[in-house]
Amino acid sequence: MPSERVLICGAGVAGSILAFWLAKHDFQVVVVERSKAEQKAGQGLEIEEPALKVVKLMGILDKLNEKKTREMGFDLVDQQARSYGIFEVSGISPTGTLELMRGDLTEILYKTADESANVTFQFETTIQSLRQTQDKVIVDLESRNNKTIKVEEFDFVVGADGVKSRTRQLVMGLPEKLKCFKSVGAFVAYFSIPKEDQDWPYSRLCHFTNRRILWMRPIGKDSKMTSVHLIHGHDDVPTLRRANAAGDRLKQKEAFAELYSGLGWETPRVIEQMMRAENFYSDELVQVKLQKWSQHRVVLLGDAAWAPTPFTGEGNQLAIIGAWVLAQELSRNRNPVAFETYEKRLRSYVDNAQSIPLGGYAPYIFNPQTTWGIWLLRTIVRLFSWMIRFISWTNLAGMLPDQQQNDFDLEIEEVEAKVAR
Numbered sequence: 001m002p003s004e005r006v007l008i009c010g011a012g013v014a015g016s017i018l019a020f021w022l023a024k025h026d027f028q029v030v031v032v033e034r035s036k037a038e039q040k041a042g043q044g045l046e047i048e049e050p051a052l053k054v055v056k057l058m059g060i061l062d063k064l065n066e067k068k069t070r071e072m073g074f075d076l077v078d079q080q081a082r083s084y085g086i087f088e089v090s091g092i093s094p095t096g097t098l099e100l101m102r103g104d105l106t107e108i109l110y111k112t113a114d115e116s117a118n119v120t121f122q123f124e125t126t127i128q129s130l131r132q133t134q135d136k137v138i139v140d141l142e143s144r145n146n147k148t149i150k151v152e153e154f155d156f157v158v159g160a161d162g163v164k165s166r167t168r169q170l171v172m173g174l175p176e177k178l179k180c181f182k183s184v185g186a187f188v189a190y191f192s193i194p195k196e197d198q199d200w201p202y203s204r205l206c207h208f209t210n211r212r213i214l215w216m217r218p219i220g221k222d223s224k225m226t227s228v229h230l231i232h233g234h235d236d237v238p239t240l241r242r243a244n245a246a247g248d249r250l251k252q253k254e255a256f257a258e259l260y261s262g263l264g265w266e267t268p269r270v271i272e273q274m275m276r277a278e279n280f281y282s283d284e285l286v287q288v289k290l291q292k293w294s295q296h297r298v299v300l301l302g303d304a305a306w307a308p309t310p311f312t313g314e315g316n317q318l319a320i321i322g323a324w325v326l327a328q329e330l331s332r333n334r335n336p337v338a339f340e341t342y343e344k345r346l347r348s349y350v351d352n353a354q355s356i357p358l359g360g361y362a363p364y365i366f367n368p369q370t371t372w373g374i375w376l377l378r379t380i381v382r383l384f385s386w387m388i389r390f391i392s393w394t395n396l397a398g399m400l401p402d403q404q405q406n407d408f409d410l411e412i413e414e415v416e417a418k419v420a421r
Contacts, residue, residue: 003028003118004334005153007139009127009167010160011037013045013102014302014319016109018158020058021327023118030154032125032141034161037110043190043229043310044069044217046099050408051320057412060112067104071218072201076381079206079264084378085385086202101219101227103279105316130157130170130298137297156330157298160323163288165304171295182287184309184356185235186363187244189256189282192225193273199226207374208263210234211367214270228270230256233367244283252282285309287354294339301326306350311363314353321408322346328411349408 008015011033019029073088124144137157159167203217211233243251288307293300302319329338
């Protein structure tokens with residue numbers, strides 16, 4: 001009996017992990033990705049339990065450790081580069097113990113999945129249309145390389161193609177119809193610039209009035225580049241919104257350059273290098289909230305189904321856990337019932353993970369509007385950094401709000417552990 005064929009749209013974290021595990025369960029997998037294989041844009045990503053168990057079972061922990069940023073901690077500074085508190089790598093720092101750049105993580109995952117004879121990757125390829133029958137999904141795939149459209153049949157289609165998922169649009173409709181986007185009131189830009197001595201070994205963050213943040217993060221001790229995050233916490237910036245809607249990268253850069261011009265600290269250097277950056281990415285931060293993650297033989301995964309935004313710190317965790325659960329359920333039920341059990345197992349966990357800390361006010365508390373608000377935040381951070389010199393982290397952690405629970409039941413059965421070897 002021939003193996004079921006699965007089309008995965010998106011070769012990111014969720015798509016590549018799903019491809020790996022489906023191949024282990026004898027599915028024939030095709031992964032299409034609209035970008036080139038060597039795309040490196042993105043931010044630093046942390047892997048912790050229970051997602052860490054999944055990558056351990058994949059046998060790639062050593063490869064991930066080799067690509068760790070080895071960032072030593074987090075330093076909050078002002079416009080004169082004065083430090084208001086350094087937090088070494090620990091549970092209290094934004095820096096995780098296993099943290100690497102998104103581009104490095106996706107490259108490792110893609111290459112690991114691509115080792116299987118059951119997996120085929122097709123880059124610069126997009127899904128143009130699909131139609132479902134009782135038993136199949138007929139898909140039109142367009143290759144940007146040779147400008148051709150190929151019609152293929154699959155048993156299942158998975159949309160792991162991000163917040164602006166083309167797959168979701170084809171099967172469920174436009175976001176405006178679904179009302180699935182919930183803005184968190186922020187625009188972001190990610191890119192990298194040439195490294196200078198002060199960029200290592202700590203990540204450095206500076207606040208500016210009108211809810212503007214510049215966060216610079218090391219990519220690695222031996223790397224020649226530094227990662228830059230620009231975060232502008234406002235519900236509406238017309239120039240950015242128009243540039244994002246048009247997908248005009250130059251206009252996006254010009255809008256951020258205007259927003260950050262004349263602010264001091266590292267902004268002149270960052271703006272100059274941003275205009276040259278080839279891996280620049282910008283968008284408005286939104287959460288995705290859907291009533292249902294699947295329609296017959298098409299299912300959504302990762303940000304396409306439930307984007308939580310970076311403010312929760314859970315996007316990468318959910319992508320890994322979601323891919324594991326979906327592969328597991330498809331291996332148990334090779335029919336659309338698998339999508340129902342997949343959603344049933346994950347829905348409450350995802351809903352909890354989408355909760356923005358401090359009752360949703362974290363983006364406003366940690367990105368103040370006024371000079372006074374920035375001064376207050378820096379003063380609190382300075383006191384807090386002083387406290388942890390004298391109070392153990394174990395005691396201090398009990399005083400902080402609870403983080404997302406990490407005890408999700410992956411249902412790792414002995415037979416599945418053997419499959420991973």
